[in-house]
Amino acid sequence: MMIKTYSEDDLLSLSGIQHFAFCERQWALIHVENQWAENVRTVEGQQLHERVDDPYFTETRNDVKVVRSAPLISWQLGFYGIADVVEYSRLPESQKYTEITIVEYKRGKPKSDARDEVQLCAQAMCLEEMTGTQIEFGFLFYGETKRRQMVNFNEELRKQVMELSEKMHELFEKGITPLPIKARKCNNCSLKDLCLPALGKNPKKATKYISSLISEMEEVSTGDS
Numbered sequence: 001m002m003i004k005t006y007s008e009d010d011l012l013s014l015s016g017i018q019h020f021a022f023c024e025r026q027w028a029l030i031h032v033e034n035q036w037a038e039n040v041r042t043v044e045g046q047q048l049h050e051r052v053d054d055p056y057f058t059e060t061r062n063d064v065k066v067v068r069s070a071p072l073i074s075w076q077l078g079f080y081g082i083a084d085v086v087e088y089s090r091l092p093e094s095q096k097y098t099e100i101t102i103v104e105y106k107r108g109k110p111k112s113d114a115r116d117e118v119q120l121c122a123q124a125m126c127l128e129e130m131t132g133t134q135i136e137f138g139f140l141f142y143g144e145t146k147r148r149q150m151v152n153f154n155e156e157l158r159k160q161v162m163e164l165s166e167k168m169h170e171l172f173e174k175g176i177t178p179l180p181i182k183a184r185k186c187n188n189c190s191l192k193d194l195c196l197p198a199l200g201k202n203p204k205k206a207t208k209y210i211s212s213l214i215s216e217m218e219e220v221s222t223g224d225s
Contacts, residue, residue: 006078012168014072014081017122017161020168021115026191027168028177035194063090072126077165083123102127102138109144114157116140118164121157 013031020027029035059066065088073080085103104120117140124135139148151157171178180195189195 003076005075006169010078010169011073011080012078012172014074014077014079014122014126015119016168017079017164018115018119020164021118021160022113023185023189024167024171025178025180025195026189028171029191029194032172032175032177035191064088070127072123072130074122074126074129076129077122077125077161078169079122079126079165081123081126083127086127100127100131100133100135102135103141103148104138105141105143107143109142110140110149114160117151117157118161120151121153122161122165124153125158125161 016027016031019030067086067088068084070083070086071080072083083102084105087101087103089099089101091098102120102124104116104123106116110116120138120140124138127133128135135153137150137152139150141148170176186192186195
């Protein structure tokens with residue numbers, strides 16, 4: 001079977017797969033329409049990553065080499081990005097590093113869905129393509145629990161990454177932003193006010209909202225003339 005590959009112009013941000021797994025519209029607002037908004041959760045997440053984001057940091061602890069902010073790329077997934085921490089392990093007395101472990105830092109605690117696991121697996125798949133090494137598992141480190149949570153990169157998770165990747169590229173290429181779907185998770189989304197999820201379930205309400213914006217613009221225009 002022929003493996004599809006993407007060109008440099010097709011590459012998408014790897015971190016976007018976490019947004020996409022959470023909400024396709026959120027991803028599109030950020031990566032297709034270039035909209036963004038901060039809330040407490042995004043700021044806390046940035047602060048946590050600042051502690052590990054040092055592209056020039058490398059250290060060796062016994063038989064483990066630790067690299068921070070490791071660049072990633074996959075032509076098969078069409079992604080580019082950064083891994084928070086990559087650990088290269090070797091057997092005692094061996095000159096070669098034979099095992100690779102990837103670690104992603106997250107604020108808060110483990111989530112009820114698999115968006116973090118999907119992102120970590122996508123990072124691992126990028127690294128596998130770059131190094132030619134099979135990576136069986138990785139870790140998510142949560143700021144609230146202060147613990148590592150192991151993630152096994154099984155076939156089901158890898159398949160999910162591939163499917164999400166393909167759909168992301170399809171929507172990006174066509175410039176499509178999915179319609180809003182209101183759900184409980186919307187309350188914690190930093191893009192809630194930009195997304196306007198309540199309008200998606202009521203076309204009449206959406207039409208009224210747009211009409212009111214047009215009226216306001218016309219009033220401003222009349223007042224300036």
